[in-house]
Amino acid sequence: MLTKQQIRCCLDVMADMFPNAHCELVHRNPFELLIAVVLSAQCTDALVNKVTKHLFEKYRTPHDYIAVPLEELEQDIRSIGLYRNKAKNIQKLCAMLIEEYNGEVPRDRDELMKLPGVGRKTANVVVSVAFGVPAIAVDTHVERVSKRLGFCRWDASVLEVEQTLMKTIPKEEWSITHHRMIFFGRYHCKAQAPQCPVCPLLHLCREGKKRMRKRENKRARAD
């Protein structure tokens, strides 16, 4: 396990590697962001952006989404996968927005999590990106990076990962930090092909050092 000091050091390196880290979802307001993040569950932001381009021209308000048959909305988002669940959730979510929140996206994380299709990760992204509330959205990238480097135990829950990061990072940097970690995880510390040999964090990384040792042993046996 890394010390707080070491974790901050890792995060500083990520900041240097990805100075332009940001939310990759295309949106123009909190409502569009909410829809985009709900759609992004279990698929990549790039894929969602392909769909939302057309979607946000056709549907502009919560009313627009519920004015259409479920099957039509399903067809409009078919290419992203899990589209039946997502279409159903979005119609219910829009109905709730109208009935309970005056058609506005709530600014409170716990209120957001009452909406169908909105879990902890989605709610954290929405409050931090749309409303500037400090939050750390733990997706698979943030979780994988935290565990490989040794920010937390391997068996830590998503909530424990979030709490570890919150305890380590000053509040003002929570939001930008989670974007940096996502970039680091997506483009460098990838799930299948981590770039350990060229990683500037290798000297601190629990998993990286283990992988490099394995590599060495393999080479030694081959000789």
Next chain:
DNA sequence: AACTCGGGGCA
């Protein structure tokens, strides 16, 4: 804690 839902993308 484990399972399910479903496509696109890449090897």
Next chain:
DNA sequence: TGCCCAGAGTT
């Protein structure tokens, strides 16, 4: 062409 990727909800 088959494996890998990405969260929320349910039991």
